[in-house]
Amino acid sequence: MHTPREEYLSEAISRDLETSDYLKEIFNDLLYNYSLKLFHINTLEKEFNIKHGLRFADLLSKSLLPSLSAKHKSWAQEIIILLNLLHPDDPNVKYYLGNILSTLGNFRGLQTEVAKGFQSLDPLDSIYFDYDKQNHQIPGVENAYFFHDQKLVYDGLQRKYFSYSGPTSMGKSFVVQTYIENEIRMGEKRNFAILVPTKALINEIKSNLISSLKEKLQESNYKIVTSAEDIALKTMHNFIFVMTPERFLYLLLSKNNANIDFLFIDEAHKISERGGRSTYYYKILSILAERDQKPNIVFASPNIPNPEVYLNLIPKKDIISSAKENYGIDRLSTEYSPVCQFKFLIDLMDHTVAYYDEYSKTSTIVNSNLNNLSFNEILSKLGAAKQNLVYCSAKNKVLQMAEQYSKDLPYLNNEELDSLSNDIANSVHKDCYLADFVKKGVAYHVGYLPSTIRLRIERCFEKGILKTIFCTSTLIEGINLPADNLFITSYKNGRSNLAEVEFRNLIGRVGRIKYGLFGNVFLVRNDEATNNEKYLELLETKIPNQQVSIDLKPNQKLLNSIVEDLMRGDIELSKTQKKANDKEFDAARKFSLILIRDIAVDRQSPTMQAFIEAGALSEERKNDIKEKFPEIKTGDDITISFDQQNNLKKAIQSGLKYPEIDSDGKVDYQKVVVFLEKLSNIFKWNIYERSTLGKVGKDGSNRVLRWYALILIRWISGNGLNTILGHILSYKSKHPETGVWVDGNPIADFYNGSIAHRNYVMASTMSEIEDVILFRLCNYFRKFSSEYKEINGVDHFDNDWYEFIEYGTTNKVMIYLQQLGFSRETALYIKKGGKYHFYEWEDDIVLDKDLLESTNIGIATEAKDVKYNYPDLFL
Numbered sequence: 001m002h003t004p005r006e007e008y009l010s011e012a013i014s015r016d017l018e019t020s021d022y023l024k025e026i027f028n029d030l031l032y033n034y035s036l037k038l039f040h041i042n043t044l045e046k047e048f049n050i051k052h053g054l055r056f057a058d059l060l061s062k063s064l065l066p067s068l069s070a071k072h073k074s075w076a077q078e079i080i081i082l083l084n085l086l087h088p089d090d091p092n093v094k095y096y097l098g099n100i101l102s103t104l105g106n107f108r109g110l111q112t113e114v115a116k117g118f119q120s121l122d123p124l125d126s127i128y129f130d131y132d133k134q135n136h137q138i139p140g141v142e143n144a145y146f147f148h149d150q151k152l153v154y155d156g157l158q159r160k161y162f163s164y165s166g167p168t169s170m171g172k173s174f175v176v177q178t179y180i181e182n183e184i185r186m187g188e189k190r191n192f193a194i195l196v197p198t199k200a201l202i203n204e205i206k207s208n209l210i211s212s213l214k215e216k217l218q219e220s221n222y223k224i225v226t227s228a229e230d231i232a233l234k235t236m237h238n239f240i241f242v243m244t245p246e247r248f249l250y251l252l253l254s255k256n257n258a259n260i261d262f263l264f265i266d267e268a269h270k271i272s273e274r275g276g277r278s279t280y281y282y283k284i285l286s287i288l289a290e291r292d293q294k295p296n297i298v299f300a301s302p303n304i305p306n307p308e309v310y311l312n313l314i315p316k317k318d319i320i321s322s323a324k325e326n327y328g329i330d331r332l333s334t335e336y337s338p339v340c341q342f343k344f345l346i347d348l349m350d351h352t353v354a355y356y357d358e359y360s361k362t363s364t365i366v367n368s369n370l371n372n373l374s375f376n377e378i379l380s381k382l383g384a385a386k387q388n389l390v391y392c393s394a395k396n397k398v399l400q401m402a403e404q405y406s407k408d409l410p411y412l413n414n415e416e417l418d419s420l421s422n423d424i425a426n427s428v429h430k431d432c433y434l435a436d437f438v439k440k441g442v443a444y445h446v447g448y449l450p451s452t453i454r455l456r457i458e459r460c461f462e463k464g465i466l467k468t469i470f471c472t473s474t475l476i477e478g479i480n481l482p483a484d485n486l487f488i489t490s491y492k493n494g495r496s497n498l499a500e501v502e503f504r505n506l507i508g509r510v511g512r513i514k515y516g517l518f519g520n521v522f523l524v525r526n527d528e529a530t531n532n533e534k535y536l537e538l539l540e541t542k543i544p545n546q547q548v549s550i551d552l553k554p555n556q557k558l559l560n561s562i563v564e565d566l567m568r569g570d571i572e573l574s575k576t577q578k579k580a581n582d583k584e585f586d587a588a589r590k591f592s593l594i595l596i597r598d599i600a601v602d603r604q605s606p607t608m609q610a611f612i613e614a615g616a617l618s619e620e621r622k623n624d625i626k627e628k629f630p631e632i633k634t635g636d637d638i639t640i641s642f643d644q645q646n647n648l649k650k651a652i653q654s655g656l657k658y659p660e661i662d663s664d665g666k667v668d669y670q671k672v673v674v675f676l677e678k679l680s681n682i683f684k685w686n687i688y689e690r691s692t693l694g695k696v697g698k699d700g701s702n703r704v705l706r707w708y709a710l711i712l713i714r715w716i717s718g719n720g721l722n723t724i725l726g727h728i729l730s731y732k733s734k735h736p737e738t739g740v741w742v743d744g745n746p747i748a749d750f751y752n753g754s755i756a757h758r759n760y761v762m763a764s765t766m767s768e769i770e771d772v773i774l775f776r777l778c779n780y781f782r783k784f785s786s787e788y789k790e791i792n793g794v795d796h797f798d799n800d801w802y803e804f805i806e807y808g809t810t811n812k813v814m815i816y817l818q819q820l821g822f823s824r825e826t827a828l829y830i831k832k833g834g835k836y837h838f839y840e841w842e843d844d845i846v847l848d849k850d851l852l853e854s855t856n857i858g859i860a861t862e863a864k865d866v867k868y869n870y871p872d873l874f875l
Contacts, residue, residue, distance in 0.1 A: 168508025
């Protein structure tokens with residue numbers, strides 16, 4: 001008989017701390033006093049015993065109860081940081097700060113300015129701290145150490161299948177990049193793949209890997225690849241693939257001999273999202289599961305309590321096999337963050353300021369008289385001499401709020417910012433708001449900006465010369481910036497409310513351990529439509545257990561309907577479409593394409609299992625579907641179905657081809673419109689692309705498609721963005737009745753040529769280039785080109801518009817430069833400046849080495865990155 005052991009004294013103390021009213025009182029007093037200091041409120045501070053606060057922090061930092069340890073350690077860190085903020089000259093506070101950070105294993109925190117130089121007075125503590133530090137040494141890096149939880153993650157990467165989650169500021173991606181770098185330094189010859197949700201993250205991770213590995217890339221014969229068209233794939237190397245799921249699926253389909261040994265899925269909570277993007281993860285993992293050589297697979301997510309849920313995308317037979325062979329399956333969920341965020345509610349309607357206590361789940365008003373201050377005045381007051389991020393729910397809000405905030409600010413006369421402004425005016429447009437904003441220390445950060453401009457904005461912010469950045473959800477999706485303050489102006493992301501996981505990921509973006517120990521989060525109610533109760537609900541609610549997307553209610557309710565449509569041979573999913581919105585239908589369509597393929601080839605995939613467990617798929621139904629969709633009518637490309645493929649084949653066999661481009665690079669606009677109309681019928685855009693390519697005007701006209709044709713022609717012309725936007729603005733002036741739209745939402749019925757309308761049109765055009773031209777149209781043109789080559793028995797043809805869209809040019813030099821890893825903007829700069837020698841007969845190029853020292857930091861950074869990947873490229 002098992003006799004329960006008695007509780008240890010340390011465990012009893014930890015349990016008592018959890019219920020201590022005195023501890024909660026001291027912490028609340030600290031928050032109150034910090035609020036007075038932060039908001040410059042002239043009111044008497046609350047008195048409390050500093051020694052007792054220090055003692056509580058010390059006890060909390062040593063908490064060992066598994067159920068409370070992470071919470072207590074975070075609490076200890078918050079108490080000591082608040083004490084240090086309120087009493088920065090108190091030597092006891094300073095000592096306890098170093099001691100507690102050491103206890104917590106927050107070695108990066110010990111290297112920050114406020115804690116630097118700590119030395120324990122207790123010899124035994126010193127010995128233990130030194131031992132603990134050495135145990136957490138980052139491989140291959142001097143004087144750098146993992147946090148305790150980072151080391152657990154690093155060790156877990158040896159497992160066959162591993163899924164982990166932690167706070168946004170934990171440095172989840174950093175650990176995996178460190179692992180890959182160390183494997184390469186140790187001489188391992190493997191192919192690694194990193195999947196990220198955005199192109200902006202591709203550039204960040206690629207640059208991080210290159211700056212760390214440098215010459216080791218060439219010495220170890222590794223290339224970093226970000227596209228299936230990269231030149232490096234034509235020769236024998238080991239690879240680090242850094243791609244979005246869409247790009248990576250295309251790589252697997254087009255280069256099916258590309259072996260993958262290690263797959264890291266960053267921001268894996270995207271697998272839990274409703275739309276069609278989540279289905280790419282299912283398909284990728286399904287393809288890799290069919291290979292004899294199966295990769296190690298790692299999922300990393302922010303903050304979620306059940307990271308093991310993503311292991312459901314691994315076929316059960318592989319999980320069982322891995323467990324039997326002792327390869328290992330593991331999960332880790334951690335809550336301790338090396339930095340903390342202090343949260344405040346600013347109600348500009350009721351003119352109040354309150355602080356939020358995370359541990360008592362209460363908000364307390366500290367000022368009920370904001371003297372009718374506007375948001376811009378609050379931002380200026382709180383953000384003075386600080387680095388500030390302002391989250392906005394939509395792109396048009398970003399432009400509006402940044403413009404309103406900037407208009408009364410003075411110009412800083414900073415040489416680097418003025419240079420950035422000139423480059424924005426030259427590369428984007430002279431009327432672009434951003435060109436004016438940056439001269440005042442303000443910017444905005446949205447996904448459609450050219451990568452060189454985004455990079456320079458990030459670098460200027462890191463240097464502290466750009467002070468305030470307005471941004472959209474691109475911030476949630478992994479961009480790391482050193483912010484002191486985050487102002488959240490809405491609990492919306494587009495039209496939807498922020499989910500709990502998005503909200504926690506967002507607030508975790510302030511306070512980065514590389515730069516400091518804490519950050520401030522201000523939740524702003526700036527209009528009557530905003531509800532403080534919703535902010536409080538997001539603060540109080542724990543992140544719920546996540547589900548994979550196919551198990552979400554909106555998708556589950558469609559599974560039976562999908563099967564019934566497929567049993568009738570209805571690949572258009574007519575019945576399902578009537579029940580679903582655009583996002584749900586996109587997911588349903590892609591899941592249906594995965595399902596019919598799995599049924600046709602007898603693949604027992606997690607997708608098929610989900611249909612079976614939902615009661616939607618029986619053996620009889622499976623046989624009916626297999627009869628309607630034999631293997632020849634299925635494929636692994638989930639961007640196109642058999643009906644579209646069949647239409648395309650017939651059209652090309654009947655002579656359909658891309659519009660001709662003359663020797664001057666000109667193309668007939670009307671012919672392009674006609675070609676797109678034919679593609680619309682072939683690919684059934686009225687069904688599958690209802691909100692973009694298949695959208696029709698109220699009068700039933702195809703003016704939306706005509707608009708995309710205009711942008712398409714300008715894009716493939718190879719002109720700079722400035723020229724493209726100039727043409728688009730000219731078109732708008734001649735056709736004001738086309739109105740002003742951003743993200744499909746009407747701003748105005750008529751274009752009036754104002755600076756605001758010009759910026760909305762520019763923002764909308766850049767967004768459409770990113771989403772419609774480079775993503776949607778590019779996918780369809782890729783299928784057209786692939787089918788054209790197969791029917792005509794060629795590997796390549798000159799008038800390949802897929803290539804022209806992918807690279808935004810018909811020029812061979814610009815295409816080749818981008819295949820080496822340069823962005824379109826930098827490739828255009830190199831071509832225009834004549835800083836190259838192209839040997840067409842050898843399909844080779846040599847670049848001038850002065851590019852490496854370009855005064856344009858974006859171009860210089862790209863050139864240096866490319867040089868490490870291709871050392872012999874520069875002369």
